Amino acid sequence: MKKIGEHRKTLGVDNTATLKELKTIYRNSMKDAHPDKFVNDETGKLEAQEKSKSIIEAYHFLVSINKETQEKYKEEYIETISKSIISDFYLEKSILKVQHLNGKMFEYIGVPRNTYIKMVNSDSPSRFARRHIYGKFIYRKNGEAMEV
Numbered sequence: 001m002k003k004i005g006e007h008r009k010t011l012g013v014d015n016t017a018t019l020k021e022l023k024t025i026y027r028n029s030m031k032d033a034h035p036d037k038f039v040n041d042e043t044g045k046l047e048a049q050e051k052s053k054s055i056i057e058a059y060h061f062l063v064s065i066n067k068e069t070q071e072k073y074k075e076e077y078i079e080t081i082s083k084s085i086i087s088d089f090y091l092e093k094s095i096l097k098v099q100h101l102n103g104k105m106f107e108y109i110g111v112p113r114n115t116y117i118k119m120v121n122s123d124s125p126s127r128f129a130r131r132h133i134y135g136k137f138i139y140r141k142n143g144e145a146m147e148v
Contacts (some may be wrong), residue, residue, distance in 0.1 A: 004138070017066075070139075080102060089129075095111070108137040
């Protein structure tokens, strides 16, 4: 959840921002922070590169968890969590990455370590996720699949 707040702060948006608003803010922010604006200023160019990286990361992250994006993948998500079992999962910096047998991967943001440990120790991670993960945490589709 901290990551979401940081990204929203970077772009200066709240949780009600639409995809169109995010895109406009992103483009305007990149115009101001683009490294090419600092031709003869090496320090300014390096700062602009770092700032533009954080703007790009924030934009892509916020787009991935936006309600409009989730609505686009809702049918695929519901089919995956209801019909496909979990093949692998791991926790990294409060983000639970879950790989399903159908090849789909989703990330759940803000999952506490103790919840992850309970999932590891459960008889059925898929059943545990249906009861304690799905619908309880903000999720996003992850384009990368882990090795199965």
